[in-house]
Amino acid sequence: MTSVGRSIMRAVLVRQFGGVEQMKVENDVPIPSVGDKQVLIRVFISGVNPVDTYIREGVFVVRPDLPYTPGYDGAGVVEAVGKRVTQFKPGDRVFTSHGTQIGTLAEFTCADETRVFPLDDKLTFTQGAGIGIPYFTAYRALFQKAHAKKGERVLIHGASGAVGLAAVQIGKAHGLCIVGTAGTKEGLELVKNMGADAVFNHREKQYMAQLEQGEKFDVILEMLANVNLGKDLTLMSPRGRTIVIGSRGTVTIDPRLLMGLESSVMGVALLTATPDEWKDLTAGVVEGIKAGWVKPIVDKVYTLEEAGNAHHDIINSKGAKGNLVVKVQD
Incomplete structure (x- = not known):
């Protein structure tokens, strides 16, 4: 049991690689436990990227163990931190990318501290999910x-x-x-x-x-x-x-x-980025947030039940106009 007060959550699960019909919202997915250097995030918005669709189809170089929850990018609030985490505390506004224990199409995700980043108050959670x-x-x-x-x-x-x-x-x-x-x-x-x-x-x-x-x-x-x-x-x-x-x-x-x-x-x-390259590129983007030039443009927001539609639209769009994101919870 986490500080959340419950042990299960709503999340999208993929139990077989294939089309968007494989994406199902399930209500009894275990909330991930928090490791010593990990951060538990209450996810409000999940970002959708083309790579998410390639993974779901099973054609990407990375094939996660089934079942799995899609989503690399997300934004929300820190729910709990591991005992060796020094950069974040419960209540912090954050976004995450490429380091979650479970995908971001879930009410909670757990990420390595090095893949969690502060979300400035000038940006909404919807924008934050479009940064990573x-x-x-x-x-x-x-x-x-x-x-x-x-x-x-x-x-x-x-x-x-x-x-x-x-x-x-x-x-x-x-x-x-x-x-x-x-x-x-x-x-x-x-x-x-x-x-x-x-x-x-x-x-x-x-x-x-x-x-x-x-x-x-x-x-x-x-x-x-x-x-x-x-x-x-x-x-x-x-x-x-x-x-x-x-x-x-x-x-x-x-x-x-x-x-x-x-x-x-x-x-x-x-x-393929090395740890040093990750530090450099994330530092550059976080500095851009502070400076004000990181301004994600969100084209459309979907519900969790519509996550499959978001996967379809990001590949089949006839005219992209920024990010597609999924609202996971209020």
Whole structure:
């Protein structure tokens, strides 16, 4: 029994890998126990990311033991702490990512202290659930992989999605020139309002020709490499870097386009980050929260019973406009 006063909770469970129909809300899931260096969080909002759907389908590199509760990201209040926890106390507002004992589509989750972060009062729990994977991925892509420097030109394909908007905010805060693409009028306006220096509609036939006619890019963040990677190689400046953040299939490219410019293509994944890299990227994002440039945009909030709909929509959206999140409890 925890300080919660009960031993079970409501949570989404997946008992078999597959489609969204495998996600069921159950009312008698055990509340996780708290280890010495762990924090028990009362989850108010759970973030939804594409990787959550890949794991549920059983096609991701990580396959959790069944049954499992989905969700890497979440925000809420500290319920209890282990005896060796020094950074948090019950009642603290926090968000978490990539370190929970049970997924965040649950009333309570338990996370390692190193994966729990303070949530400033200026941000809501709904916004807090949209920080983790989007901002950590964007920060890692820009600075730990691309080593972007002030003044460099950055193209963000799919800039109206959660990771794309995070990259726009991070890039502008660090003096980068940001060009973003989106597929709807609303998405383009959102990217522009976040500070992008220029925006292009990637559903228009001429947008790539327009990009090719302009100044080349030092860094490209690619959310759909199976569609765009071949074109990206024509847009890079000498020693340009394309960072692959998302891909849903294979693609054919001409490697000779990399040779003459000594440009490069590399992937990014939070799961491969070392402890030191985690410290660096989380410190950068937490500093951004304090400075005020971390401002997650939430497109839609779902109920716990609608978590499967959120999984469907994040993959099948015709025009992303920020984060999708699930309200777990009041």
